[in-house]
C-alpha cells in the first residue's frame with residue numbers, strides 16, 4: 001500500500017504463447033483449457049473461507065498463522081447496523097460478509113518487496129486475485145484491526161474492472177489540520193507528492209476507512225480496544241482522501257446508521 005506502488009511495475013506474464021495450432025495441439029489446448037476451467041471453478045469454490053487462501057512457500061509459517069488468526073477474528077464480527085457507504089461497498093457489518101467479500105477477490109498471498117522500501121503490501125494487475133505482503137508488514141507492530149484493514153485495502157486493488165483503484169498523488173505540501181506534514185501512520189514516511197492518496201471514497205483508502213469506521217461505530221462484539229484502534233486508523237486513513245467533496249460525504253456517512 002501507500003507511499004508506494006501498490007501496482008508494482010516490472011513483473012510480466014511468463015505464460016504468454018503465440019503460434020499456429022496443429023490438430024494434436026488443438027486437442028491438447030482444448031483439454032488443457034478444460035483443465036484450467038475446472039481448476040478455476042474449483043479454486044473459486046475453494047476460496048470461500050480464509051483457510052483456502054493459498055500462501056506462497058516464501059511466506060513464513062508465523063506470518064501465515066498470524067494472517068489466518070486475524071481473518072478468523074474478522075469472520076467473527078457481528079452487528080445490526082452499518083453506514084450507507086458500508087452497506088454499498090461491503091453489505092452488512094458481518095463476519096461472513098467480510099469473508100465472502102475478501103475471498104471473492106483474494107485467492108493467494110505472497111511475500112515481495114513491492115518495488116519500494118516503504119511499501120507495506122501491494123498487488124500487481126498481472127497476477128489476478130493475489131496480494132503481496134512486504135517485510136514492513138511483518139516488522140510493524142500495528143494492532144490487529146489495522147493489519148486487517150491493510151489486507152482489505154489490497155483486496156480492493158485486485159478489482160481490475162476499476163483499473164485496480166490506483167491512487168492519486170498527494171498534494172505538495174500535504175499538511176494536516178495542525179499545519180504539520182502528513183506522514184504515513186504505517187512507516188512514518190512523508191506523504192507529499194507520493195501516490196498515496198485517493199480522490200474517491202470508493203478506492204482502497206476510502207473503503208479501508210469505511211470498513212474501520214464501521215467497526216469502530218457498529219461492531220456489536222468488538223471490545224473497546226478494537227473499536228478505539230479502528231477509530232484511530234480510520235481517522236488517519238480518512239486524511240488520505242484529498243477531494244473535499246468525497247471526504248465530506250464520508251464524514252456525513254459516518255453520522256448515519258442503517
Ligand SMILES: [Zn+2]
Nearest residue numbers: 001002006204
Ligand atoms: Zn493502495
